[in-house]
Amino acid sequence: MEVHKILIDGKWIKSDSGETFESVNPATEEVIGKFQQGNGEDVKAAIDAAEDAFEKWSSYPAPRRGEVLFKAYQLLKRDKERLGKLVTSEMGKVLPEGLGDVQEAIDMTAYMAGEGRRLFGHTTPSELPDKFCMTIRQPLGVVGLISPWNFPVAIPAWKLMPALVCGNTVVFKPASDTPLCAIELVKILEEAGLPKGVVNLVTGPGSIVGEEIVTNPKIRAISFTGSREVGIEVRKKAELKKVGLELGGKNGIIIMDDADLDLALDGVLWGGFGTTGQRCTAASRVIIHKKIKNKFLDMLFERTKILKVGDGLKKDTEVGPLVNKKAVEKVDKYTQIGLDEGAKLLYGGRKVGGKGFFYQPTIFTNVDVDMRIAQEEIFGPTVSVIEIDSLDEAINVMNSINYGLSSSIYTQDVNRAFKAIEKIESGLTYVNASTIGSEVHLPFGGVKDTGNGTREGGIEGIHEFSETKTVYVDYSGVLQRAQIDIE
Ligand code: NDP
Numbered sequence: 417m418e419v420h421k422i423l424i425d426g427k428w429i430k431s432d433s434g435e436t437f438e439s440v441n442p443a444t445e446e447v448i449g450k451f452q453q454g455n456g457e458d459v460k461a462a463i464d465a466a467e468d469a470f471e472k473w474s475s476y477p478a479p480r481r482g483e484v485l486f487k488a489y490q491l492l493k494r495d496k497e498r499l500g501k502l503v504t505s506e507m508g509k510v511l512p513e514g515l516g517d518v519q520e521a522i523d524m525t526a527y528m529a530g531e532g533r534r535l536f537g538h539t540t541p542s543e544l545p546d547k548f549c550m551t552i553r554q555p556l557g558v559v560g561l562i563s564p565w566n567f568p569v570a571i572p573a574w575k576l577m578p579a580l581v582c583g584n585t586v587v588f589k590p591a592s593d594t595p596l597c598a599i600e601l602v603k604i605l606e607e608a609g610l611p612k613g614v615v616n617l618v619t620g621p622g623s624i625v626g627e628e629i630v631t632n633p634k635i636r637a638i639s640f641t642g643s644r645e646v647g648i649e650v651r652k653k654a655e656l657k658k659v660g661l662e663l664g665g666k667n668g669i670i671i672m673d674d675a676d677l678d679l680a681l682d683g684v685l686w687g688g689f690g691t692t693g694q695r696c697t698a699a700s701r702v703i704i705h706k707k708i709k710n711k712f713l714d715m716l717f718e719r720t721k722i723l724k725v726g727d728g729l730k731k732d733t734e735v736g737p738l739v740n741k742k743a744v745e746k747v748d749k750y751t752q753i754g755l756d757e758g759a760k761l762l763y764g765g766r767k768v769g770g771k772g773f774f775y776q777p778t779i780f781t782n783v784d785v786d787m788r789i790a791q792e793e794i795f796g797p798t799v800s801v802i803e804i805d806s807l808d809e810a811i812n813v814m815n816s817i818n819y820g821l822s823s824s825i826y827t828q829d830v831n832r833a834f835k836a837i838e839k840i841e842s843g844l845t846y847v848n849a850s851t852i853g854s855e856v857h858l859p860f861g862g863v864k865d866t867g868n869g870t871r872e873g874g875i876e877g878i879h880e881f882s883e884t885k886t887v888y889v890d891y892s893g894v895l896q897r898a899q900i901d902i903e
Contacts, residue, residue: 419436420450421452423615425468432454433455435453437592438450439593439596440740441506442772444772445771448505449595449596456624456627459628459632463558465613466613478531478535478581485608487608488607488610492525495604496519499518500517502514504736506594506596507565507593507597509694520569527856532581535882537553551885551887552884556883559586560588561589562589562629563598563642574877576601578881582881583882588602592621602617626646637660638654638658639659643663659868660867663865664795667701668823669684670704670811671684671702671704672810672827672829674828674829675826676828677708677712680712681719683699683850684716687851689799692736697854698851699850701801704803704804705805709801713781720779723735735777744773747794753789754788754798757789761779764777775797807835811839820862822846822851823842824847825840827847841863843866844862854873
């Protein structure tokens, strides 16, 4: 069994702790490898290496930094098949989605490689003569990246690539369920020619490795994607550091009485059961007009009961396993909560026996808006169906939750679509498409408890990982006082 190492200052080494942990294939329960159980000393060494590397990397012209990313983009494309299979083996999503996870990283790497020749500031006229005003973008310094397991290649790439092109150096802690995907991604960056110390990777528990990253004063910014509970702690403990938080969701699909029901059905199945419901943008609520509810539920039942649950590496599998045993217990607990609350189980609601962490796709009907299954993030293949009578009611239901990540409406009526776009409280709204499907060149993030208002991706991803410096150049040769010498 291979024992993987951590990367500090360009060297793959063992942890100071002398301990290891295992990563397990959730479909087979086979151990994929052993990994270093990093500790605070490892993180401190990683931060020192990143600090040492900062001066050189941040002075390297941004277009050259972009070229390293361009090389990484080529290598990711070369290795897409291998990495896609690894994603499926380590976290369970079906192979087409494992390949999609890697493709997202490829896309982000290409986008950020190009940013090396942009990193735009802006210019604007001065209120005074012979004075020039502009903004430039500057790196932050050493940044800490903490990622979840559900997009084990894509989410690290959403953080690493903008951080690097902006000239920062990095201490990266991946989720303990998917350390191998993170190691393979960082090895690609090494092969692309990233200088030593620019990215340092420490595996190990969030409560130790993550905690040190969040609290260490030498780290200037944290980019965290994960649960709301941990996100709140990160925000508190990071004190005045710049913090980007991408947290959970309880996303909904509105289906109006004029919707194309076949299209909406595909959207509900893809959004609800894709990645076994383990996406922050998963469609865990269906908010449906009462005129078409019964017809739609019949259609949904017929399609759900034939979904093939199994190992994501097998060709005909449509729904893979949950990430681990704890996740199965959590989903099952919510099934019981739904039943206790009086919701009706239309389909599923059971663990699948045998090896692996499988759970049936599960649909609840007769769900009231304030039930826990309609409010809390389950992060599994559980869809709650809520009946509504009008667009206003649908929007109220959509907005009744603490989260605000993604939303969707199926309707043929452009007026209804635009009303929904305007009134729904979420970072993303889709029209006649499911709640999932973000593209790397657009901002991604949510409102309300989904985060703290930051966005990843697109140009806003650059803003997350850089500072704005405002520059005034006075070429008048005399003292000019803003707001005073205005005649
Ligand atoms: P967690 O919050 O449990 O973990 C996320 C990361 O934080 C992991 O690397 C974890 O390490 C680490 N961590 C745990 N405790 C601490 C701590 N005290 N200090 C610092 N870091 C810590 O979330 P999950 O991995 O379970 O991911 C699922 C969650 O992520 C869901 O809520 C989902 O909605 C959200 N998510 C949000 C997205 C968005 O962009 N809005 C996208 C994808 C997911 P370890 O693994 O070692 O515990």
